[in-house]
Amino acid sequence: MEEEKGALVQSLIDVVNQIASIGDYSCAVKKEYCNLSRRLKMLISMFEEIRESKEQIPEETVKALVSLKEALVLAKELLIFGSEGSKIYLVLEREQIMHKFHDVTARLEQALSRISYENLDVLDEVKEQVQLVLVQFRRAKGRVDAPDVELYDDLLSLYNKSNDAAADQDVLRRLAEKLQLAGIAELTQESLALHEMVSTSGGDPGAIFEKMSNLLKKIKDFVQTENPNLDAPAREKNLPPCSSSGQTNTDRNHKTPVIPDVFRCPISLELMKDPVIVSTGQTYERFCIEKWLEQGHGTCPKTQQTLSNATLTTNHALRSLIDHWCDANGIEPPKRPSSSRPCKTTSAFSPVERAMIEILLRKLTSSNPEDQRMDAGEIRLLAKRNADNRAAIAEAGAIPMLVTLLLTPDSRTQEHAVTALLNLSICEVNKGSIISSGAVPGIVQVLKMGSMEARENAAATLFSLSVVDENKVAIGASGAIPPLVTLLSEGTRRGKKDAATALFNLCIYQGNKGKTVRAGVIPTLMRLLTEPGGGMVDEALAILAILASHPEGKFAIGAAKAMPLLVDFIGNGSPRNRGNAAAVLVHLCAGDQHLAEAEALGVMDHLVDLTQNGTDRGKRKAAQLLQRLSRFVEQQKQAQDQSQQLLSQAQQMRPPSVADAVVDS
Structure with missing residues (x-):
């Protein structure tokens, strides 16, 4: 108990000392917050006396001190808020801030009132000092100074x-x-x-x-x-005072060019020296966003979205645009911080290649739809050619720009953008950047509303991105599955194949299987199995095999009357299709419901052949089914024999009929 008392009192002292160390307060709350801080500092003497005392503290007072500690912690947070918080916010939201202030002071006054001062082993002058603090709290209750109107x-x-x-x-x-x-x-x-x-x-x-x-x-x-x-480096302040036109730099008529908003860091509002992209696709000054992250924040300051990672990618395209703007306005380009780390892949590309890519990206930000369309098409082709181009384009900051173009009303630009992302996603290191740039919702939108070619490439992009396991979850949650099922039904042959590969990959994650079944994929797959010349049998059976392991999938396949088709594929399909059809049957025949139908369709002879001539997977599935069917047939035979035996016994025990009695007489 003595140790607990000591720890409690020491924690009270620590909180008040932390409050004492808080700096100056904003003008909006200065007087109220200074008074609160001063009053709380006066409690230190009482806490120190209690800590040194050997007397036991009454239980009621201990409870009051615990409540006081909770109130002090709230007061500390409030005071930090008034010292380090936004001055603009504190002025405009003063009413809300004062409401919190009154709530905290009321809790402090209530906790101090519950302490039994007469039972505390502290000096009388310390008690009087605390009583003075308590009186000041009561007088101040509900009273605040008039704000600066x-x-x-x-x-x-x-x-x-x-x-x-x-x-x-x-x-x-x-x-x-x-x-x-x-x-x-x-x-x-x-x-x-x-x-x-x-x-x-x-x-x-x-x-x-x-x-x-x-x-x-x-x-x-x-x-x-x-x-x-104001923000010029010392070396710039020492430049000659005259410009080439003869005007002095301090001429009141000289107009400093207005910095475009896109060149300003959303945090510091200054011209960016070292712009970097965070996982949400927003760009910030490196120093400012690093400071933000160091303070323990896990969100994007501008969008409030949770950052999926803390990776900062240099926005080379924006850096180039800033340099170009500075040059056009006679301003020295910002000096890059020496701590900025160059990208490892930069040296792999010639200045000409880098310049060409940066010029293309610069035009992507154009307000001219024609320029955007043409340059998105150029980037699409460059990204298709080789791995070096894919790395250079991503490094230059193209991904967030392409993501923005996914929502453009121009269908051709949209198509170029999604296809460029598809080509970039071939490079493994780019997959994470595409996901972290918030591309999936835009890709899904293209999958729903784009041209057929754009929809097909959107499906292929989702397949490429879903190779990374954690992306399967995000893509499945994005609403991508229903439009993939739609494309599987109504797309061209290539579109159907793109949709099928994407769905298969997504369904490797168990949580996506139910979503795919509920999106109506089973009837579509059954139709693809019987479509003359459709060329989709391989894909349809592969998806059925993976969905059959899910309860909803198993039920839907059974309800679709798939058994005759599956038995036929086991007997006459390609080695791969025979194995997939057998895999579906293994799940369907987990209970007795479908075993009788499979056996009646003559599947056992097909399974015997598959165990001898199938793929390794096909042989395993066939062996499982044969074992299950053999046990079922044996049980059925035993049940039949038992039934026959019972019938025979019943006939032997039945009483003689009237006809038998007449004959006997």
């Missing part, structure tokens, strides 16, 4: 304006000063904090983030326009 109104007016609406320069100046967002470091920290706070809020992170992020962007643009050299 001008600051709130300024932020709200900017928050509610459309993205392209001109903002009042005086408003922006006041906001930058009051929120202390006059430097790049402060702006970057604010952006990081905004991402974190919005992602952990209980509201609508997407809508909130977009509007607050745009608001912060306007403030940052204003700050950088007012101070053009």
Whole structure:
């Protein structure tokens, strides 16, 4: 008990010390949070006295201290929130923040009120100090200082304006000063904090983030326009003050070119120096996203999607575009951080090849549909030619761009994009990048709505990606199976084969088998088995063999009256088809229901032949079936003999009939 008491009190001291170490608070909550922190620091003396005391603490007081610890932890989180969180968020959501503040202070006051101070072995002045804290909490209950109305109104007016609406320069100046967002470091920290706070809020992170992020962007643009050299390296600040036109760099009329949004990191809102792609397909400045991940986040800051992995892939295409834009605007391209690791495969390609690929990718971002269509087609052909091209195209950052084009309304561009992804997926290392770029929903959409060629290539892409076991689960959950079954029914011969191979591969995962049966695949497979000149018998039997192991599959195959066809394939099919048909029968005949029908159709002679002339798998399946059928036939014979014997006994024991009595007389 003494050890438990010591641990509890020490934990209380630790929490208060952590609270004491929290830095300055945002102007939106400064006074309330400073008062709360100051009051809690006054409790340290009581905790230290209790720790040193040899007297036993009453049980009721122990319970009160446990409640106090829980309230202190909540207070610490609240205070950290007010110190490191987004200043913009704290102003606009002040009412919600104050509601949490009142809830925490009420819990602290309630826990302190339950402590039996008269039974504690602490100095009287310490008791008086704690009583003072308790009185201050009671007086402060429900009371807060008036917010900075001008600051709130300024932020709200900017928050509610459309993205392209001109903002009042005086408003922006006041906001930058009051929120202390006059430097790049402060702006970057604010952006990081905004991402974190919005992602952990209980509201609508997407809508909130977009509007607050745009608001912060306007403030940052204003700050950088007012101070053009704010984020320039020292070596740039020492450049001669005159430009080639004779104007000074500090000329008030000189307009700094507006950085395109696509070139800005969504976190820092700065021009990206080393853009990298995360598993959701979004691009960030390497330093910012690394910091985000180091803080323990497992989500994409912009989309809030869970990151499937922490891999960061250099976006070479975007880097090239940024360099091109800087050159066109007379700005020195951003210097790459020395810690940035070059891709291992870069040296394998000539500058000409890399330049050609980057030019193609640059045009993919064009707003001209014709350019997109042509360049997607070029990338499709390049990716088809050889493994080196596939590696170079993926390394250049093409995959996320192609994924975006999957949803384009132009059917030909859509077809090029999905086929390019198919060709890229041949390279094993690209499969993970395609999945992590969020390609599967787009591929499924093409499979549902695209042209026949696009649908066929979408099916082939899903097959290629599903070679990786974990991808089978994701693809099956994406809704891909029903459109694959549809393609299996209505596609060209090539489309049917692509759909069949994809379905077979997906059904290796047990969880996809039921989905495939429920999508109506069994009637389609039965039709393919009897389709004259269809050429799909091999694929149909292979899928039936894998589905028969699932209860729903077994039931559906039995209900489709498949037995005569299966027996015929065991007797007359190719070695592979004989083995698959036997595998289906092994599952169907697990009970007595179908054994009699199979035996009546003459399957036993076929099975004897298969055990001698089939493939290894066919021989095993045939042997299993023969054993099962032999046991069934023997049981049936025994039952028949027993029945005959009972009938004979019954006849011997029956009483004489009237006719017999007449004869006797």
